[in-house]
Ligand SMILES: Nc1ncnc2c1ncn2[C@@H]1O[C@H](COP(=O)(O)OP(=O)(O)OP(=O)(O)O)[C@@H](O)[C@H]1O
């Protein structure tokens with residue numbers, strides 16, 4: 378039996394100054410599944426993420442999170458409802474320390490004025506910092522909690538962003554090229570970590586160019602090309618699909 | 634002699650309160666070039682209430698702070714949509730508006746100023762400055778303080794994380810207005826006289842400089858900035874007065890501004906993020922902790 382659909386796009390379209398960047402895209406992401414969203418440069422993958430997270434509003438179409446249309450909701454509301462994301466170009470707060478950045482990710486879970494206006498070192502608030510630090514340790518980032526993020530290497534900042542995204546306890550986690558800039562060993566660690574995240578019930582939707590990561594991590598793959606969905610099926614057979622081969626390698630390869 | 638030091642301590646205390654009044658909006662990424670105008674609102678509110686009605690000092694002070702806080706709230710709601718240089722200009726325009734109103738309203742003494750019947754000594758002012766200092770430090774250690782700093786660094790991502798960016802900015806700006814109003818009320822009670830020239834745009838510029846040169850990343854920056862810009866000019870005046878002989882009297886004000894200008898430019902080049910930065914502070918504390926191990 379198929380798992381429930383947790384995130385669905387229905388005929389989502391987005392144009393920038395008349396130029397369609399995402400055209401009539403529909404797909405389902407199933408609960409607990411690890412889904413890859415791939416495609417050549419400029420295919421519209423990041424734009425799809427921006428539409429789902431609310432950074433852009435769709436011109437047309439519905440975005441359903443657990444059956445509720447969130448297309449008109451503000452980005453923060455979508456996070457409260459269970460969406461989280463990382464960014465292709467890292468967007469950490471440069472003047473905040475590592476643990477503070479991660480704690481910003483917890484904001485969607487705060488309730489009421491007492492959470493906002495009591496010092497974070499009070500006993501009642503200790504759990505926030507403890508959680509942030511233990512998540513950082515779980516990702517092998519325990520050595521840096523009080524460093525300012527601006528000074529840290531790219532690969533480390535990339536991972537901190539993933540930890541921050543997890544801090545809202547999302548149902549669906551969108552990661553935009555999490556392995557870009559990581560070396561083979563780091564990518565292997567990332568894969569293990571994301572497997573663990575998925576086992577805790579978080580549904581993953583991942584934009585990634587590293588096909589070996591996609592093959593080893595994601596059972597399901599969606600391919601975009603020029604804003605159109607051209608493939609939606611098992612990762613195992615994506616590289617035999619003629620439309621996908623043509624999109625990546627050009628028509629000549631397909632003929633050969 | 635103690636009168637002079639007393640006066641210096643009061644001016645320093647008022648400048649510290651004002652520096653934190655400007656720091657709060659700046660910490661959310663909103664430059665405020667109207668700090669002295671909010672102080673003027675507080676000072677004139679205190680002067681007006683104490684001459685017209687009279688009331689216990691704490692009550693007058695609370696009303697003055699509420700009036701400037703309320704004005705800051707209304708202003709924030711309308712101008713915080715603007716960003717960057719436009720916001721700076723909007724706060725500057727507001728300051729001009731306040732000066733214009735004061736000069737043209739007879740009940741506020743116009744250009745002649747107002748005498749203030751009530752008096753408060755230096756002690757309470759210094760205590761209140763201490764309370765403000767501790768209060769802002771505590772506030773910055775709350776999740777609201779974290780939200781302010783996140784908003785400063787990246788308001789789009791802050792919004793995505795569920796932070797009410799607009800609410801955070803309006804609250805910080807309003808709280809800044811309240812603090813400036815308190816500083817204004819205290820000024821009126823200490824000097825027993827208010828005139829509009831005291832709260833001119835140069836004062837607003839200085840307040841913003843305290844904060845920017847001290848550093849906006851940590852809560853210590855405004856304190857360092859206010860202390861530096863209050864004490865150094867006085868030291869300098871003292872030095873010039875003792876060296877220059879007869880002509881020193883004319884020289885000192887103009888030279889003070891020139892030297893201060895040079896110091897400002899040098900600091901901006903050398904430490905564009907302010908004197909106190911998070912990395913600098915961390916290194917300082919880290920070194921101190923590491924010191925015994927090395928010995
Ligand atoms: N805000 C915007 N304004 C105008 N055009 C945009 C905007 N955002 C994206 N685009 C355009 O939309 C197209 C798709 O961009 P997008 O970033 O979604 O691609 P992508 O699939 O993520 O590519 P990459 O693999 O290089 O990250 C590109 O042609 C891009 O120039």
Ligand SMILES: [Mg+2]
Pocket residue numbers: 422423424465
């Ligand atoms: Mg992209």
